[in-house]
Amino acid sequence: MAGIIPLTMPKFGLAMTEGKIASWTVPEGARIETGQEIADIETTKITNGYESPVKGILRRRVAAEQQDLPVGALIAVVADASVPDSDIDAFIAAFEAEFATGHTGEQAETAPEPLTLDVGGRAIRYLETGREHAGTPIVLIHGFGGDLNNWMFTQPVLAADRRTIALDLPGHGGSSKDVGAGDLTTLSRAVTGLLAALDIPKAHLVGHSLGGAVALRMALDTPNRVASLSLIAPASFGEEIDGGFIAGFIEASRRKQMQPVLEKLFKDKSLVSRDMADDLLKYKRLDGVAAALGTIAATNFANGRQQEILSGRLTELRGLPVQIVWGDADEILPVAHAANLPAGIATHILPDSGHMPQMEKAAEVNRLIADLVATADARFQPT
Amino acid sequence: MQMNRADLLHAYRTMRTIREFEERLHLEFATGEIPGFVHLYAGEEASAVGVCMHLTDRDKIASTHRGHGHCIAKGVEVQGMMSEIYGRKDGVCGGKGGSMHIADLSKGMLGANGIVGGGPPLICGAALTAKTLKTGGVAVAFYGDGASNQGTTLESLNLASIWKLPAIFVCEDNGYAESTASSYSVGGSQAKRAEGFGIPCQEVDGFDFFAVHEAARVAIERARNGGGPSMLHVRLARYFGHFEGDATTYRAPGEVERIRNEQDCLRRFRQQVSDAALLDSGELDVVDREAAEAVELSVRGAKAGAPPTEADLLTDVYVAY
Amino acid sequence: MSKKSYRTAINEALRQEMRRDPAVILMGEDIAGGAGAPGEQDAWGGVLGVTKGLVGEFGRERVLDTPLSESAYIGAAAGAAATGLRPVAELMFVDFVGVCFDQIFNQAAKFRYMFGGNARTPLVIRAMYGAGFRAASQHSQCLYPLFTHIPGLKVVLPSSAYEAKGLLIQSIRDDDPVIFLENKVQYDEEEDVPDEAYTIPFGEANLTREGRDVTIVAFGRMVKIANEAADRLLKQGISCTVLDPRTVSPLDTGTILDCVQETGRLVIVDEASPRCNMATDVSALVAQEAFGALKAPIRMVCPPHVPVPFAPNLEDLYVPNADRVEAAVRAVMGFKARELA
Structure with a gap:
């Protein structure tokens, strides 16, 4: 599904294992720029603005506000307006299925260690x-x-x-x-x-x-x-x-x-x-x-x-x-x-x-x- | 073994000091000025002194409720002890321990002990320290025939044996555990108990300073040289009750009188050194006077001493809390 | 920093302190295991493997397997502590204190006071406590109230792996006799524990949760249960402070009172038998010092006054759990003054 970009829960610091969207600052459907702050992410350590690493249209806010999510979990999807909703749905389902089946472990292993x-x-x-x-x-x-x-x-x-x-x-x-x-x-x-x-x-x-x-x-x-x-x-x-x-x-x-x-x-x-x-x-x-x-x-x-x-x-x-x-x-x-x-x-x-x-x-x-x-x-x- | 004059004088002075100390306490206690209760060592002096003559401050001893003699023999200051017994602030334990808890760790004296059989496990620990840190020290548990029936004592004999600790168990058998005769309360024999744990035991005449001194020398040397623990079974007698106030009706009429007259360790020591022309009675008389004066001074000092202050109630529980 | 179990954290604390200070020795039954036996040395490393591997590094001179003879070796540990070593004696199950209580409470605990401040007894006694191990009445007790009762002893109840390592190192460096109690069902619980040595000071409570409505004071393993209840309650709109005293002697009375002043309600969770335990002690403290702050009667969540039973269903009924804590918090929240009448 070309053209669909997942945004995932970032890892702030070595100890972070999960976080939550404190609040979205951009509505679904908005055009976002690389580096634009689109949400506040809260961890047990600190709250920080989350900047989009890509530009495009924020097609879906997958993470609900205040929902605890592990690092690497899907929080949003960016894609062009031309991508049909059904593709977005399928992408989210596929991502989440893969993430649920031990993808997390792999992610933890590849996280840089001091x-x-x-x-x-x-x-x-x-x-x-x-x-x-x-x-x-x-x-x-x-x-x-x-x-x-x-x-x-x-x-x-x-x-x-x-x-x-x-x-x-x-x-x-x-x-x-x-x-x-x-x-x-x-x-x-x-x-x-x-x-x-x-x-x-x-x-x-x-x-x-x-x-x-x-x-x-x-x-x-x-x-x-x-x-x-x-x-x-x-x-x-x-x-x-x-x-x-x-x-x-x-x-x-x-x-x-x-x-x-x-x-x-x-x-x-x-x-x-x-x-x-x-x-x-x-x-x-x-x-x-x-x-x-x-x-x-x-x-x-x-x-x-x-x-x-x-x-x-x-x-x-x-x-x-x-x-x-x-x-x-x-x-x-x-x-x-x-x-x-x-x-x-x-x-x-x-x-x-x-x-x-x-x-x-x-x-x-x-x-x-x-x-x-x-x-x-x-x-x-x-x- | 031949002892030099200085050692002989020291032995006699220490035994005489203990005797003076205890006999004076016997009198002073009756006046009601001394709080609590005291257990007097008079009659048993040869044991404490005969053993402790071989020890220095790096060597440790643990004592019993009847501990004054062991304290003096191990070098604890008489004034500090007397003041402690009177519950004074300048007592060796600040007035917080009393007769049954006199201790001076700087002298290797780990305390009299109010718990019968309390000392032997502690002595295993002190011996373990000496062995682990290779201090060359030894540790001596003094305990009575009563404590010989405590599990702690028997367990300690076992522990000292399997760990080959530089420990000496000195069973001071004065024939009575409180009012109960050891002939009734002790099954088997001390020597066979020791043997059961693989520990050599020497039967010692506790009225004969020289016999104690020689037996202790052998046991302590053995311990210092890595040979492991020994037991001395020292038979002796106490001249007073279990505690002051004990009417000792359980003893035979005239029993103590007879022992005092016929077996007393100080009298015997004087006889032995005079017979051998090692010391003359004149110099021993001087020691007698000096010991009496020292005890007299300590009683005066203790009576004049101040009790601990209210603030002292709360201190010395912990190093830090 | 890495994930380590409660067991590993304790082992690491012992190892690091033994490396740091040659006066630290270990003694106890089967703490290496296999002494004098024809088979493997270090066969057990303690009955639950806590001291595994230490005899290999430090030798039998410093890791001493003892005979089954608690009176002798606990007393020896006290004597060794008073004469220059820093022994860590393992009592295996704290229930065995019955055969060496004299050495702990008449000897080690009292040296300093009886000797006028002239003794130092840097002794640590480690022992397992607590129910949930299907070990019945003689291997499941808490007993920390007994030690807390004795002036001269310090009593430590580490509630997690991180706490266990820092508190044990503190215990070993401490110059007073310390009773260090390990909850036997927590040995496999993991959390982040620094690789380096660190100390957690005694007498400083840790607030594992901070809330407005109710203070929950919990001891040892009960901290985890209290946290679980607090997390559930938070979702229902009741916010709780959970206070882990870490040490019950000394006890951080200041923080307990501060928290009660802030919340006005107190629930105490104590796995020890209910009479004269830490819950009654803390209740008395708060009743005397912060009565005016209380909006509801204090609730104590404790086991019943019976020996720890063997049958698993009975034992599960015996030990306080998060449901009971939750119910107690609800009860103090729902309390109306007229109910007093």
């Missing part, structure tokens, strides 16, 4: 997707207390046409909890080391918050390894930081304490789910995490001030495509840090976003990253 490599004596966990694509890979570096799941809305989109690697910094996620001095140099060397181990000579770096500072540190130290820099609410752009967030994150041992801390990360506080808080508490209970976070905080954010300011050195990155992305309602690192940067650095202030624009404004952030990557590649590609 791997671990030894990098200078530390285990570094990373998730690699889009390996089949050529071109300079994209590397995603999370912030303080985060992990590779922070890119759950970023990585799948970028990996559609680009090798994309998200990693856990030392002290975070599934990586070794040994952070050494916990400074930017130590952290950025872990990234450099991972890329060397993966035989990646050069990468587009996307860094968020502390990960932004790590990416910038890496670009300053090993400029030949960096193809472009997308820095999202990066640290090291000024002294101010919400020290209460850092202390609160380290302190919290119960969901009740963690929830208000996490709410500072988002403009839309309702995005903080029980599972998000639970996952972070589970992470914090791992041996070595308390010490690792304490060391990183003490080294980088002593007395509620950022210690290593690198934004003044952006001018040293001659010719490197750099962009800064910041949510206008960031409560952790002030958006004012995005002002007064050297000329030639594109700055994007996103409205209605807190400290996590890659989650709150995923579509825009994804487009900005893709655009800069394309620009950078074009500039360095011999034509």
